[in-house]
Every structure is written in C-alpha cells, then in structure tokens.
Amino acid sequence: MKLYELSITEAHGLLKAGEISSRELIRSVLERIQAVESRVGAYISVFEEEAMKEADKADQAIAAGRMGPLTGIPLSIKDVICIKGFPTTCGSKILNNFYPPYDATVADKIKGAGAVILGKVNMDEFAMGSSTENSAFKLTRNPWDLERIPGGSSGGSAASVSADMCLGSIGSDTGGSVRQPASFCGVVGLKPTYGRVSRFGLVAFASSLDQIGPLTKTVSDSAVMMNVISGYDPKDSTSVPEDVPDFTASLKDGLKGMIAGIPKEYNSPDGLDPDVYTAVQDAIRKLEDLGVRCVDVSLPHTEYAVAAYYVIAPSEASSNLARYDGVKYGYRDKSQDTLIRMYRNTKSKGFGSEVQRRIIIGTYALSAGYYDAYYGKASQVRTLIIEDFKKAFEQCDIILSPVAPTTACKIGENVNDPLTMYMMDVFTLSANLAGIPGISVPCGFSKNNLPIGLQIMGRHFNEEAILKAAYNYEQAAGYYERKPGL
Amino acid sequence: MKITKDEVIYVADLARLELSDESVDKFAEQIGEILDYIDKLNTVDTTGVAATSHAISLNNAFREDHVEVHLDRETALSNAPEKEDGAFVVPKVVG
Numbered sequence: 001m002k003l004y005e006l007s008i009t010e011a012h013g014l015l016k017a018g019e020i021s022s023r024e025l026i027r028s029v030l031e032r033i034q035a036v037e038s039r040v041g042a043y044i045s046v047f048e049e050e051a052m053k054e055a056d057k058a059d060q061a062i063a064a065g066r067m068g069p070l071t072g073i074p075l076s077i078k079d080v081i082c083i084k085g086f087p088t089t090c091g092s093k094i095l096n097n098f099y100p101p102y103d104a105t106v107a108d109k110i111k112g113a114g115a116v117i118l119g120k121v122n123m124d125e126f127a128m129g130s131s132t133e134n135s136a137f138k139l140t141r142n143p144w145d146l147e148r149i150p151g152g153s154s155g156g157s158a159a160s161v162s163a164d165m166c167l168g169s170i171g172s173d174t175g176g177s178v179r180q181p182a183s184f185c186g187v188v189g190l191k192p193t194y195g196r197v198s199r200f201g202l203v204a205f206a207s208s209l210d211q212i213g214p215l216t217k218t219v220s221d222s223a224v225m226m227n228v229i230s231g232y233d234p235k236d237s238t239s240v241p242e243d244v245p246d247f248t249a250s251l252k253d254g255l256k257g258m259i260a261g262i263p264k265e266y267n268s269p270d271g272l273d274p275d276v277y278t279a280v281q282d283a284i285r286k287l288e289d290l291g292v293r294c295v296d297v298s299l300p301h302t303e304y305a306v307a308a309y310y311v312i313a314p315s316e317a318s319s320n321l322a323r324y325d326g327v328k329y330g331y332r333d334k335s336q337d338t339l340i341r342m343y344r345n346t347k348s349k350g351f352g353s354e355v356q357r358r359i360i361i362g363t364y365a366l367s368a369g370y371y372d373a374y375y376g377k378a379s380q381v382r383t384l385i386i387e388d389f390k391k392a393f394e395q396c397d398i399i400l401s402p403v404a405p406t407t408a409c410k411i412g413e414n415v416n417d418p419l420t421m422y423m424m425d426v427f428t429l430s431a432n433l434a435g436i437p438g439i440s441v442p443c444g445f446s447k448n449n450l451p452i453g454l455q456i457m458g459r460h461f462n463e464e465a466i467l468k469a470a471y472n473y474e475q476a477a478g479y480y481e482r483k484p485g486l
Numbered sequence: 487m488k489i490t491k492d493e494v495i496y497v498a499d500l501a502r503l504e505l506s507d508e509s510v511d512k513f514a515e516q517i518g519e520i521l522d523y524i525d526k527l528n529t530v531d532t533t534g535v536a537a538t539s540h541a542i543s544l545n546n547a548f549r550e551d552h553v554e555v556h557l558d559r560e561t562a563l564s565n566a567p568e569k570e571d572g573a574f575v576v577p578k579v580v581g
Contacts, residue, residue: 329565379537435541
C-alpha cells in the first residue's frame with residue numbers, strides 16, 4: 001500500500017508507532033498530487049515548501065511524545081476558509097491576491113491538532129454551485145470519470161480525498177456542498193448541526209445556512225475531524241455552547257434499537273435515477289440487517305424546499321457579497337474615475353455569472369414591494385420545513401435518503417440551465433434550512449461505475465447517531481475499499 | 487415573463503452591477519424561469535406561521551466589554567488595492 005492511500009486513522013497509528021514519519025507521508029502525498037493534478041485539477045494552490053517544514057515539526061513533536069489527533073496528517077482546505085498568510089480566493093477573481101491577515105477558527109483548530117495543510121482546493125465561486133464549474137480558475141474533474149463533474153461546491157475537497165491527494169479535507173455546506181460532492185466522488189462528507197463548528201474565517205455565502213464540515217475517506221476519519229473542529233467560539237455569535245462528545249467513542253456501538261425514518265418524499269422511484277434508487281433501497285435493507293428498525297415518515301413540505309432555499313440563500317448572499325467593493329481588499333477595476341463607477345465595474349468584472357445571477361435574485365427578493373412576497377414567504381415555509389423534521393424525529397432517531405437524485409453529470413451538461421442544477425440539491429438543502437446534521441456515505445455504484453451516496457440525517461447536535469449508523473453501514477457494505485482507477 | 491429587462495437593470499443598479507445588453511437578456515430569461523419556479527411557494531398556506539431566520543435560536547450573544555487584540559492599521563490595510571497615509575484610497579465620491 002502506498003502511503004498516500006492511507007486513511008487518517010491508519011496514518012495516525014503508523015506515525016504513533018514510529019513505523020512511518022510525517023516527512024515520508026507528506027512527500028508521498030505531494031508526489032501523488034504532482035502525478036494526478038493535471039488530470040483531476042483539485043488544487044488552486046499547493047504549499048509544498050511550508051508543508052515539508054510542518055512535516056519536520058510534526059516528526060519532532062512525535063519524537064518528543066507530543067502527538068495531537070492530526071499530528072503530521074496532510075489535509076486540503078476548501079479555498080473559502082482563511083489561512084493566515086496564504087491566498088484565499090473563494091474561486092473568484094474578485095478575491096484574487098487576497099492574503100487573509102488572520103486564521104479561521106477551524107484553521108487554528110486543525111493546526112493546533114498538528115495537521116499539515118497541503119494547500120487550498122477548488123470550488124464554485126463563493127460556494128455557489130453544484131458542480132465546481134463556476135470556479136474562476138480551473139475545472140475540477142471527477143476522479144471516477146474525468147469527463148464528469150466532481151459535484152460542488154466543495155468539488156476540490158471531494159476530488160482531492162477521492163484521488164488520494166490528501167488524507168482528508170475541510171469543506172463548507174450551504175445547501176449540500178459537502179454531502180453532494182462526497183456522494184459523487186465516493187467519499188464521506190458530513191455537514192454538522194448549524195452552530196456546531198465556528199464559521200469565523202469562513203467567507204460568508206448565506207450566513208443562516210453555511211456550515212463547515214469534513215470530507216474523508218472513512219467514517220472514523222470524519223469522527224476524528226469532528227472532534228477537532230467542533231465547539232463553541234466566542235468569535236462566531238451563532239456558534240452554540242453545546243458540549244462536544246468524543247465522536248469516535250460511540251462509533252462501534254451496534255445499531256440495535258435504533259429507529260430510522262424513511263421519508264416517502266425522498267425515497268420514491270419517481271424523479272430518481274434507477275441506479276440511485278436501487279442502491280439506497282439496498283442500503284436501507286443492509287441497515288435493517290444490522291438491527292435498525294425502519295418506519296415510514298413524511299416530510300410534506302419537501303417539494304417547497306428548493307424554492308424556499310433559492311430565495312433565502314441568494315437574499316443572504318446579496319447582502320454578504322456587498323462588501324466586495326474594490327476598496328479594502330481584492331480586485332479593483334481602475335478604469336473608472338468616480339466611486340460609483342468603480343464599484344460597478346469592480347463587481348461586474350470580478351464576479352462570475354452565477355454569482356451575479358444570485359445577487360440579482362437576492363436583491364430583487366429583498367427589494368421594496370417584493371420582500372414579503374419572496375423573503376417573508378420563504379422564511380415562513382422554512383418554519384414549516386423545520387416543523388416537518390421535528391415531527392418526523394418524534395418517531396425516529398435518524399432519517400435515510402439519497403444524497404442526490406442522480407450520479408455525477410457530464411462536464412458542461414447543465415452549465416447553462418441553473419434551475420436543473422439547483423434541483424441537484426433537492427435532498428440536501430432541507431438539512432441546511434432546518435439546521436440539522438447530515439452525512440453522505442458511499443452506498444454503491446451505478447452501472448457505469450459512478451459512486452452513489454446514502455444520506456443519513458439526525459436531530460440537532462446528534463452527530464453521534466449519524467456517525468454511528470454510517471460507520472456500521474460502511475463496515476458492513478465495504479464500498480470504502482474501492483478506489484478510482486486514475 | 488416574470489421579470490422584465492428594465493427590472494433586471496433596476497435591480498442590478500441597486501446591487502451596483504454593470505450588465506451588458508447580452509447579460510440583461512440572459513438574466514431576464516433565466517431569472518424569470520427561477521422566479522416562476524419560486525412562485526410555487528404561494529400555494530403553501532402560511533397563515534399564522536412565524537418566519538424563521540435561524541434554525542437554531544439563540545438569545546443575544548453577549549460578551550464582557552474587554553479590549554481584545556485586533557488587527558493593527560498596517561495589517562488591516564495590507565490587502566488594499568490603493569492606500570495612502572494609513573487610509574484606504576477611493577476615487578472621487580462626488581462627480
């Protein structure tokens with residue numbers, strides 16, 4: 001086995017036992033990046049020199065008996081998270097040449113745990129998209145089929161984990177942006193409960209929906225990363241002072257007595273790719289074999305979730321993105337001699353078309369005369385969606401569904417059809433509207449060998465339940481052993 | 487069409503976006519389709535339903551009024567496209 005193929009948990013064990021050094025591990029992964037990056041296109045920037053220095057520091061720490069949960073482990077970070085002194089682009093020209101003067105809390109935490117940051121990975125501009133095709137810088141390809149999208153918006157994170165170009169990654173999920181690319185690339189992606197992980201230093205897209213989460217090769221690794229990144233942060237007034245359990249402690253407990261809700265709105269063969277339908281049904285049966293009792297539940301407002309989301313998310317985005325004005329940081333158009341013209345040209349040349357489209361939708365929905373009809377109405381429907389989940393969780397501990405209605409589409413297939421692209425988030429964005437945690441775990445392959453993901457959603461702050469269910473399923477199903485043939 | 491070209495231009499102006507004629511045409515059509523889809527929300531009865539802005543409701547997040555370490559002026563200006571004498575420089579405001 002090559003070192004770059006290791007999971008975080010495996011590498012941690014080998015580093016601890018002194019069987020490998022962090023230097024060897026980091027070098028192996030950097031060589032892997034060199035070998036496949038031209039085909040996969042996952043990274044926007046690679047910090048080779050700094051990573052080797054950090055590897056040496058990690059080896060010294062291990063030798064001195066100071067080993068954190070991620071000491072010497074190479075990770076990639078979605079380019080939406082600020083790391084002091086390294087460029088953060090958000091996949092946008094408007095943030096070209098922006099060097100954050102501070103660390104995001106998440107960056108601080110993973111550095112504190114000893115991780116080695118390899119570089120920043122590609123994404124849809126400002127995390128707006130489901131295919132990573134909206135990046136201003138490069139195209140990322142799905143390691144399972146280079147003609148296809150990796151999903152998005154954390155497409156660089158998912159592709160880098162799937163192609164063994166890192167041992168794990170940190171992404172962000174506003175409507176499915178961790179779970180959907182994880183599903184398309186055959187890796188594990190977790191969106192924690194809103195407020196579980198600090199958003200300080202995460203460039204804002206839609207502040208009431210954004211949440212940072214890990215993408216990993218296995219469920220155990222997801223639990224390890226969650227232990228590191230979770231917790232209250234006074235710098236994020238929406239982070240929640242809730243106790244953080246050891247997420248790895250309960251993984252191996254069996255599933256006997258656990259009740260899974262199967263929402264009929266998410267599990268009907270209509271509108272689902274038949275391979276996705278079959279794989280998810282098989283996964284549900286496998287979980288039943290493992291002792292889970294399944295009950296039918298209903299989430300009756302599901303069909304309105306996409307509409308509510310595509311009012312709320314663009315509205316929040318239009319407000320958040322107003323700050324990119326060419327004054328304090330980032331790109332400035334210098335062809336104009338008055339302030340207003342400078343703003344207009346900076347924004348129009350700096351933002352790509354999906355971002356402009358969403359700014360216009362959001363500004364429209366919030367503008368005088370339309371606010372009640374759009375933003376007000378969508379916020380009320382959001383309440384109904386939250387109540388649906390509350391009622392469902394009175395009957396069950398977890399909810400099972402597909403992650404996405406299809407497998408990864410071809411590059412360019414939906415790029416001019418925003419509404420079709422938005423529909424890819426139909427099963428994931430309700431969890432963001434409701435603030436509940438959800439995980440994507442590989443549950444099979446389509447006939448043309450593309451990965452399919454099972455989504456497991458849980459109650460607020462009950463990541464333990466979804467991790468435990470995902471772990472038991474993963475071990476029984478064994479799909480994590482398959483790798484793309486790059 | 488749900489949104490006219492003039493409305494697209496008006497809203498883009500509110501958001502300080504400069505659109506080409508081609509973009510106005512494209513956005514009017516695409517945003518029109520999206521707004522048609524969003525109209526689905528009007529079929530939901532929301533009488534008496536409270537609006538939700540955050541899924542996890544928190545009371546005000548207060549903290550003690552201590553002075554903390556913040557970015558110094560030079561660092562805060564380090565990414566500025568144009569700066570002078572410790573300040574951000576912008577083109578003329580009245581013109």
